[in-house]
Amino acid sequence: MSLLKYLSLTVKVLSLSFFLCCFSAYSVNLSTVDSLPVKTSLALSDYFTETWNTPDGLPHNGINAISQTTDGYLWIGTWEGLARFNGREFKVFTRGSKIGLPDSVIKSLTSTQEGELLVAGARGGLSVRSNKQWLPQPSSSTMINDAIYDNNKNIWLALEGKGLIYRNKDTKKDTIIIDNIEAFKIVQDNEGIIWVATSKGLFSVKNKTLVRHIDERYGLPNSPAHTIILTKEKQLIVGTQQGAYKLVKGIFQPLHKRLANEKIISLLQDSDLNIWLGTNNHGIFKLSKNELEQLDESNGLPNNRVSSLYQDNEQSIWVGTSNGLFRLREMPFITLTTKQGLSGNFIRSVLSHSDGSLWVGSSKGLNKINKGLISTIKVAHSNEQLSVLSLAETPDKQVLVGTYTQGLYAVTNNKLQKLITTENGLPSNEIRSILVDSTKNIWLGTASGVVKISPDNTIEEFNKQSGLPANFIIALAEDHKGRIWIGTGNGLASYNKGSLQTYHLNDKFDAKYAFGFHVEQNSLWIASDRGLIHINLMTDEMSAVTKENGLPVDKIFQVVIDNNNTFWLSSNRGIISLTRSQINSVIQGKNKSIDYNLFAEGVGLLSSQANGGSTPAATLHDDGSVWIATAKGVSHINHERLQRMAETVLPVVIEQLNVDGKYYPLLSTVELPKGASRITIHYAGLSYLMAKQIVYQSQLIGFDKQWQNKNNQTFTEFTNLEPGNYTFQMRAKYPNGEWQENIASISFTITPFYWQTTSFKLFVIFCFCFSLYSLYRYRMIAIKRSQVKLKNLVAQQTIELQKQAELFSYQANHDQLTGLFNRRAFDGWCNNDFEKAKLANRPLTIAMLDIDHFKKVNDDYSHLIGDQVIKRIANILHKIIQDCSTETKLARWGGEEFTLLIMSDKEKAYDYCELLRITIKNYDFSDIAGDINITVSIGLTDNSEITEYDKMITRADQALYFAKHNGRNQVRIYQKSE
Structure with missing residues (x-):
C-alpha cells in the first residue's frame, strides 16, 4: 500500500473514530428512547386551531421565527418587522424603532432563561432585549438566519452565504468558523459542540477549531440540512432536503419512512415528547412514538410551507407559515365534526349509552362513538339519509331513534330498522323526544302530541284535547314517583296514573317552552325560554333562576349536572356553567344574583349556538364529561380539563402608563407632573389559551381599600386624584380558577400645586372661618331688623290664606261650568x-x-x-x-x-x-x-x-x-x- 493511500485511510478512520466518540456522550439507544414514558397527547384532529394574519395586526403574513420570553410575551419574527403578542393584540417593532435594527426582516428569535431575547435579521441586524430595554448590537456582514448564545454567553451566527460566525461576548469580535456557505440553524449540545445545518449538509464544531462535515458516511443524505434540534433525551434530529434523521449510536437513521421525500425546514419536540416537523410544501407532521399524523391546507393550515414551530409555556403549538400565524391548543371544549367522521355538523341529539358508547344524531344521520372511534349507523336495506331529532336507550340496551320526517327507528345489529310511522299509529313522524319509563312503556313526543306505546303494543295518544297545554312536544322525563313530565311549546304537564295535570309556566315566569328536563330525587329542573325553572317534587313549589338573576340569556335548551355539582346550561349564545351552591342561594332567596361562566367560540366551541327543541340535546357521560349538541359539531368538556386550564399560571404585566395623553416609561416609580388629571393604566394577563376569558382585579393603594373587579377589561382609568403617592397593582385568573399570587405593580407620585399644599389649605380654612363669623354677625343684625316686617306680613298673609281656603273649599265641591254641586x-x-x-x-x-x-x-x-x-x-x-x-x-x-x-x-x-x-x-x-x-x-x-x-x-x-x-x-x- 502506498504511503499516500495509507495516510488517507488513517485520516478517515481517525475522523470516524472522533465523530463516534463525540456522539457517545449524548447518543441514546433507540430502544431506550422508545421505552421512555411518553404522556398521552391529543390527536391532531382534537386540537383547537386559530389563525392570525395582517388584518389581525401582524406586520406580514410570512412568519420566520417564534419565541416566548420569561415575562410571558410571545414574539413573532416576520418579513416586515417584529410583533409582540399579549393574547389580544400585536405590538409591532420595525426598522427605525427602539429595537435598533437596520432592516425590518426578522429571521431569528432566541429567548434565554434570564429573560433576554436575541433578535436577528436582514443586513446583519442584531439586537438584544434585556430588562425591557433594547440594546442594538454590531451588525454582521449579511443576513442572519439564526443566532444563539453558547454556554458561555458568546454569540454564534448562521449567515446567508457567509457561513458560521463566532462573536466574543467581551470584544464583540467576529471569527469566521465556516465560510462561503449558507448556514440555516445552530444548536449547541451538552458537551459544548456546535451543530449547524447548512446548504451543504450538517457540520459539527468543537472548540471553535475542529470542524467536521457529517455526510452520507454517517447516514445523512448528500443534500442540504435546513434545521436541527437536540431533544430532551439528548438526541440529535436533523431536518434535511430528503427527510428527517435521528442520531442512534453514532449513525443517523430515518425518523420515519414516510418522511423520506419531505423537505423538512423546521423541527420541535413538545412537552409530551412528540416530534413536530414543518415541511416546505406539505404542512406539518406530528410523530408520536411510531404514529405519524399530518396537517395541511386541506384541514385548516393557512399555508403548507411551515418555517417555524414553537411550544409556549401553556403547551400550545405555534406554527409560522408563509400565510400567517397558526396555533394548535387543547381547549376546555373539544368539538367533533365531519372532519372526525360525523355524518353531519348540525347536531340535534347526543346520548350516553350504558355500555360506555356515545350516540350522536345530526341532520344527516346517526353516529356511534366507542373508544374514540366514530362509526356511521345506516338504514338497513336502504341508502336513505335520516335527519335525527331524538335518542333513547331501552332496558335491553337497544337505541331508539326519533327522526324529523320518518318516524321511529331502532338500532339492531348496527343498522337502523323502522318501527313506527304515521302509517301505523303515529300522529306525526316528527319525534322530538323519546322516553322508556320504569314500566317499559315507550313515550314519543311528536309535533302533534304524545304517544304511549305499552309493552303489549297498545297505542294511546294524548294531545291538547286530552288536556295537554299544546300539541308540540319537546321533552319527556320520568321522576322517581313514576310521574311522566311532558314539555311542550306552551307549558308543562305531568301524567300520573291516567290523569294529566297542567302547569302554566307563563303565569309566574312568563315562560312557554319547556325545552329539556333534568330529574333528581326531589327536584325537577326545566330548561325553558325564561331561564332555569325548578320544581320541588315533594311540594310542587316552583322557582327559577332567570335573566333578572344575572343569567346572560333567557332561553336555555338543556340542563346537565356533572359529578362536581356544576350545572351546565346550553343556549344559543354558548354554554353556561354555574355551581349548585349559587343556584340554591337564588332558589332559597338568599341571593338575588349569580356568578356564571359563559363559554362561546374561542374555547373549543366551533359555534356558540347549542341546539335545542329535541332531546337529549346534552348529556353527562360515564367518564364525567359533558357532551353538547351544537350547530357545528358535538362538543364535550370535563371538569379536570377545565380545572387544569383554570390553574394555569398567568404572568401579568403593566403595558402602558398614559397621563393626560402622554405615555410615561414603566419605571419602578414614576413622578407625574402637577395637575395630572387623567391617568390610564393598561395591563394584560399573558396567557394564550383563553385570552378573552381572562378576568382581572386591580387596586390603587392610596385610593382603593380593596380589590376592584374589572371583569375582562384590560385598562383602568383614574381622574382627578389628589396629590400623593400611589401604587397600582393588578392580578388575573381564568374562569373557575383562583386569584393568583402573580401581581404586576407600578408606583407613581402626583406633585401638588402650591394651592394643594397643607399650609395653603390651613390658610384657606382660617379665611373661611373668619368669613363665617363675619357673616354670622351681619346676619344677626339683619334678623332683628326683619322681625317687625315679618309680624306684619304674617298677619296679612293669614287673612289671604283664609280667603284662599274658602275659595278652594268652594271649588272642591262645585262644578265650574254650571255652579251646581259636583x-x-x-x-x-x-x-x-x-x-x-x-x-x-x-x-x-x-x-x-x-x-x-x-x-x-x-x-x-x-x-x-x-x-x-x-x-x-x-x-x-x-x-x-x-x-x-x-x-x-x-x-x-x-x-x-x-x-x-x-x-x-x-x-x-x-x-x-x-x-x-x-x-x-x-x-x-x-x-x-x-x-x-x-x-x-x-x-x-x-x-x-x-x-x-x-x-x-x-x-x-x-x-x-x-x-x-x-x-x-x-x-x-x-x-x-x-
Whole structure:
C-alpha cells in the first residue's frame, strides 16, 4: 500500500473514530428512547386551531421565527418587522424603532432563561432585549438566519452565504468558523459542540477549531440540512432536503419512512415528547412514538410551507407559515365534526349509552362513538339519509331513534330498522323526544302530541284535547314517583296514573317552552325560554333562576349536572356553567344574583349556538364529561380539563402608563407632573389559551381599600386624584380558577400645586372661618331688623290664606261650568242621607238624568253650544227644584249627566222626574241654536231592599241605561229584570 493511500485511510478512520466518540456522550439507544414514558397527547384532529394574519395586526403574513420570553410575551419574527403578542393584540417593532435594527426582516428569535431575547435579521441586524430595554448590537456582514448564545454567553451566527460566525461576548469580535456557505440553524449540545445545518449538509464544531462535515458516511443524505434540534433525551434530529434523521449510536437513521421525500425546514419536540416537523410544501407532521399524523391546507393550515414551530409555556403549538400565524391548543371544549367522521355538523341529539358508547344524531344521520372511534349507523336495506331529532336507550340496551320526517327507528345489529310511522299509529313522524319509563312503556313526543306505546303494543295518544297545554312536544322525563313530565311549546304537564295535570309556566315566569328536563330525587329542573325553572317534587313549589338573576340569556335548551355539582346550561349564545351552591342561594332567596361562566367560540366551541327543541340535546357521560349538541359539531368538556386550564399560571404585566395623553416609561416609580388629571393604566394577563376569558382585579393603594373587579377589561382609568403617592397593582385568573399570587405593580407620585399644599389649605380654612363669623354677625343684625316686617306680613298673609281656603273649599265641591254641586259633594250627601234615612226608616230616591244625543249636539253645533245647553238645563232643574215643595238635592255628575237625591219613595219621585223631563222637552232652546231640541232620559231607584248607598247609584245607572236603550226621552224605575 502506498504511503499516500495509507495516510488517507488513517485520516478517515481517525475522523470516524472522533465523530463516534463525540456522539457517545449524548447518543441514546433507540430502544431506550422508545421505552421512555411518553404522556398521552391529543390527536391532531382534537386540537383547537386559530389563525392570525395582517388584518389581525401582524406586520406580514410570512412568519420566520417564534419565541416566548420569561415575562410571558410571545414574539413573532416576520418579513416586515417584529410583533409582540399579549393574547389580544400585536405590538409591532420595525426598522427605525427602539429595537435598533437596520432592516425590518426578522429571521431569528432566541429567548434565554434570564429573560433576554436575541433578535436577528436582514443586513446583519442584531439586537438584544434585556430588562425591557433594547440594546442594538454590531451588525454582521449579511443576513442572519439564526443566532444563539453558547454556554458561555458568546454569540454564534448562521449567515446567508457567509457561513458560521463566532462573536466574543467581551470584544464583540467576529471569527469566521465556516465560510462561503449558507448556514440555516445552530444548536449547541451538552458537551459544548456546535451543530449547524447548512446548504451543504450538517457540520459539527468543537472548540471553535475542529470542524467536521457529517455526510452520507454517517447516514445523512448528500443534500442540504435546513434545521436541527437536540431533544430532551439528548438526541440529535436533523431536518434535511430528503427527510428527517435521528442520531442512534453514532449513525443517523430515518425518523420515519414516510418522511423520506419531505423537505423538512423546521423541527420541535413538545412537552409530551412528540416530534413536530414543518415541511416546505406539505404542512406539518406530528410523530408520536411510531404514529405519524399530518396537517395541511386541506384541514385548516393557512399555508403548507411551515418555517417555524414553537411550544409556549401553556403547551400550545405555534406554527409560522408563509400565510400567517397558526396555533394548535387543547381547549376546555373539544368539538367533533365531519372532519372526525360525523355524518353531519348540525347536531340535534347526543346520548350516553350504558355500555360506555356515545350516540350522536345530526341532520344527516346517526353516529356511534366507542373508544374514540366514530362509526356511521345506516338504514338497513336502504341508502336513505335520516335527519335525527331524538335518542333513547331501552332496558335491553337497544337505541331508539326519533327522526324529523320518518318516524321511529331502532338500532339492531348496527343498522337502523323502522318501527313506527304515521302509517301505523303515529300522529306525526316528527319525534322530538323519546322516553322508556320504569314500566317499559315507550313515550314519543311528536309535533302533534304524545304517544304511549305499552309493552303489549297498545297505542294511546294524548294531545291538547286530552288536556295537554299544546300539541308540540319537546321533552319527556320520568321522576322517581313514576310521574311522566311532558314539555311542550306552551307549558308543562305531568301524567300520573291516567290523569294529566297542567302547569302554566307563563303565569309566574312568563315562560312557554319547556325545552329539556333534568330529574333528581326531589327536584325537577326545566330548561325553558325564561331561564332555569325548578320544581320541588315533594311540594310542587316552583322557582327559577332567570335573566333578572344575572343569567346572560333567557332561553336555555338543556340542563346537565356533572359529578362536581356544576350545572351546565346550553343556549344559543354558548354554554353556561354555574355551581349548585349559587343556584340554591337564588332558589332559597338568599341571593338575588349569580356568578356564571359563559363559554362561546374561542374555547373549543366551533359555534356558540347549542341546539335545542329535541332531546337529549346534552348529556353527562360515564367518564364525567359533558357532551353538547351544537350547530357545528358535538362538543364535550370535563371538569379536570377545565380545572387544569383554570390553574394555569398567568404572568401579568403593566403595558402602558398614559397621563393626560402622554405615555410615561414603566419605571419602578414614576413622578407625574402637577395637575395630572387623567391617568390610564393598561395591563394584560399573558396567557394564550383563553385570552378573552381572562378576568382581572386591580387596586390603587392610596385610593382603593380593596380589590376592584374589572371583569375582562384590560385598562383602568383614574381622574382627578389628589396629590400623593400611589401604587397600582393588578392580578388575573381564568374562569373557575383562583386569584393568583402573580401581581404586576407600578408606583407613581402626583406633585401638588402650591394651592394643594397643607399650609395653603390651613390658610384657606382660617379665611373661611373668619368669613363665617363675619357673616354670622351681619346676619344677626339683619334678623332683628326683619322681625317687625315679618309680624306684619304674617298677619296679612293669614287673612289671604283664609280667603284662599274658602275659595278652594268652594271649588272642591262645585262644578265650574254650571255652579251646581259636583260629584264629590253628591257622594257626601248620599253617604250621610242614606244613613239618616236608614235610621229613620224614611224613603230616599236617587235619579240619574242624561241629555239625549248630546254628542250630536257637540258634533253639529260645537262644544261651545253644548256647554250652553248644559248650563241651561242646570238652570231649568234648579228652578223646578226651588218651585216644588219636594226636598231635592241636585248635582252635576259629569259630562251631560246630572244626579238628584229626592227625599221620597220612587213612585212620587217618578212623577217629579216626569215633570223635569216634560219641562225640558217643551223648553225653547232657540236662543242657543235655532233648530235645536233637547230631551233627557232619567233612571231612578229608592233605598228599599238596599243596604249600601252605592248600590242605589248602580241601580239608578242601570235604569238610565235601560231608558236610553229603549227609545230615550223617558223615565225608568229600576227593575231587577233590567
